[in-house]
Amino acid sequence: MKQKNLLLLGFLLAYCFSSVFVINAEDPYLFFTWTVTYGTRSPLGVPQQVILINGQFPGPPIEGVTNNNIVVNVINKLDEPFLITWNGIKQRRMSWQDGVLGTNCPIQPKSNWTYHFQLKDQIGTYTYFASTSMHRASGAFGGLNVNQRSVIFVPYPKPDADFTLLVGDWYKMGHKELRRRLDSGRDLPPPDGLLINGASKGLVFTGQHGKIYRFRISNVGISTSINFRIQGHMMTLVEVEGSHTLQEVYESLDIHVGQSVTVLVTLKAPVKDYFIVASTRFTKPVLTTTGILSYQGSKIRPSHPLPIGPTYHIHWSMKQARTIRLNLTANAARPNPQGSFHYGTIPINRTFVLANGRASINGKLRYTVNRVSYVNPTTPLKLADWFNIPGVFNFKTILNIPTPGPSILGTSVFDVALHEYVEFVFQNNETSIQSWHLDGTSAYVVGYGSGTWNMANRRGYNLVDAVSRHTFQVYPKSWTSILVSLDNKGMWNLRSQIWSRRYLGQELYVRVWNDERSLYTEAEPPVNALFCGKAKRPRLI
Ligand SMILES: *[C@@H]1O[C@H](CO)[C@@H](O)[C@H](O)[C@H]1NC(C)=O
Ligand SMILES: *[C@@H]1O[C@H](CO)[C@@H](O)[C@H](O)[C@H]1NC(C)=O
Ligand SMILES: *[C@@H]1O[C@H](CO)[C@@H](O)[C@H](O)[C@H]1NC(C)=O
Ligand SMILES: *[C@@H]1O[C@H](CO)[C@@H](O)[C@H](O)[C@H]1NC(C)=O
Secondary structure, eight states: OHHHHHHHHHHHHHHHHHHHHOOOTTSOEEEEEEEEEEEEEOTTSSOEEEEEETTBSSOOOEEEETTOEEEEEEEEOSSSOBOEEEETOOOTTOGGGSOSTTTSOOBOTTEEEEEEEEOTTOOEEEEEEEOSTTGGGGBOEEEEEEEOOTTOOOSSOOOSEEEEEEEEEEOSSOHHHHHHHHHTTOOOOOOSEEEETTBSEEEEEEEOTTOEEEEEEEEOOSSOOEEEEETTBOEEEEEETTEEBOOOEESEEEEOTTOEEEEEEEOOSOSSEEEEEEEESSOSSOOEEEEEEEETTOOOOOOSSOOOOOSSOHHHHHHHHHHOBBOSSSBOSSSSBGGGSOGGGSOOOEEEEEEEEEEEETTEEEEEETTEEEOOOSSOHHHHHHTTOTTSOOTTSSOSSOOSSOOEEEOOEEEEETTOEEEEEEEEOSSSOEEEEESSSOEEEEEEEESOOOGGGGGGOOOSSBOEESEEEEOTTEEEEEEEEOOSOEEEEEEESSHHHHHTTOEEEEEEEOSOOOTTTOOOOOTTOOOOTTOOOOTTO
16 A cells, blocks of 8 residues: 555656656666654764654665655754755756755754655665764764666676665764854864764674675765775776776775775685774874674684784875776666767866865964955855746855955855866865865766976876766875866765764855756756745745
8 A cells, every 4th residue: 555655756746857857767666755853872882862753873774776756855953944965966957955054054953855856877885964163073974875777787796785884973972062162162072982973992793705796885075085995805996976997806905984985805814804994094092893704604703913004194195086997898777888978088177276274264273265254144055046036146256276365254156157177186285184075976086196286296196097086085195186078967966974074164156157947957946945044935836
């Protein structure tokens, strides 16, 4: 009965949307109702308030298939406005569903809002998390795995089972306390620990000797890069944020905040238990957490010492990052080879050099991009843009390159034409590692280098087989370059994944636009769109 109702609802929705949204009605629907509440858990051994989704910490996983339509009704039972963003889900034509304050009005307490999005042409390991305030530091994150359609070949052996590992730093302070601290102008202290799937130790993953397991590993933390390794086992990297990689074998892998990787692990060691280890990178002291890979039938507990990993070693990490390359002949979610888009031969239309900074504005700590510290207007940029509401943002707030001068508060938006081919250079003059994320598309990470970027650095770019991904690390006193074809019309968030930095202004939006009003390039606002600030519900939607 329930099945039938869902099916009927699916048809109805598909029918309604087909006229407005041009969604492919043949692609299956997955429906979720998520109730977001506070709860108590003791991830580091002491009880603390966390954010739960349907009583779960971390939140429930989404297991989808390429092109599935996802409908998630989020019921906000917190005491604060709330949104979830789908990290790396491209929301083709639909920045309306991106779930950040520049595209959506927040879901007010005691109310709900239903997201409708499609896992269009995507494959791989992703995550979702709360985008509002510092909520992500208290939970409300989870795995979002997109499997291949049955007609699509993936370039690696079929794993016998999957393990999803959400690894991240953790604070004993809740999100409100962290926020109060940031609001008062102070930075966050180092995190108190590292968690794997919400636990600080002892989580067991059981497998059988001789079988192959697919580990989907994401860094869901708020500030700290991690190194991941499994005692006595090698990991074959097969996918990074939707790109199938050359299948290199690693003893350990660095995963920066907001990034995801997929590795295969064959259980061919003697039958016993082994430590799974995650440790922090570029921090003093180094935090370490362990889980257990247990062979079925094992009677032997894992033995110390833990396998060692790199701790500070910036050069090691940069070198490893350069070994992560695209398999040009393999396909991804679509059947054509990944190498058929010759990204290295396309002329660059525009270059943006984005320098991260730390500043004191009105006596308080703020973080900046090209001297501008972002503030969220009460009217989402996307609504202001669509309904031509003046006075919300302008394109003159931020410059394309760093310039000397004082730091200011502002609402930064870059104006880019649809299909422009853009180079972003992230320039990090600070001594901490950065992690940047672009919504709505993925980008080829063509170069990492130390010092200050200049045009001559382009000669060292990987213009052949760089991976295309959604989150890019920038090493201390270094730069990272990406190339991206901005083919997805919309208002897209470009943000630091280091959450205190983003909360204090290190983000901006890229408006990808042309004046043609066509449902094939951008969907109309959803029928259930929320309105806030200066945006009033028009009569006819
Ligand atoms: C809120 O949830 C109800 C079902 O409980 C649903 O009918 C309604 O469409 C949801 N509201 C929005 C704005 O999505
Ligand atoms: C690249 O992908 C092809 C499938 O097109 C696969 O046969 C090959 O093993 C892959 N090569 C590497 C080095 O991963
Ligand atoms: C980008 O540059 C190419 C080559 O110069 C040009 O043909 C194209 O029109 C430009 N695209 C946009 C959107 O400006
Ligand atoms: C970064 O540091 C270099 C060397 O000190 C300096 O030349 C450059 O202007 C700095 N860039 C920014 C954006 O601060």
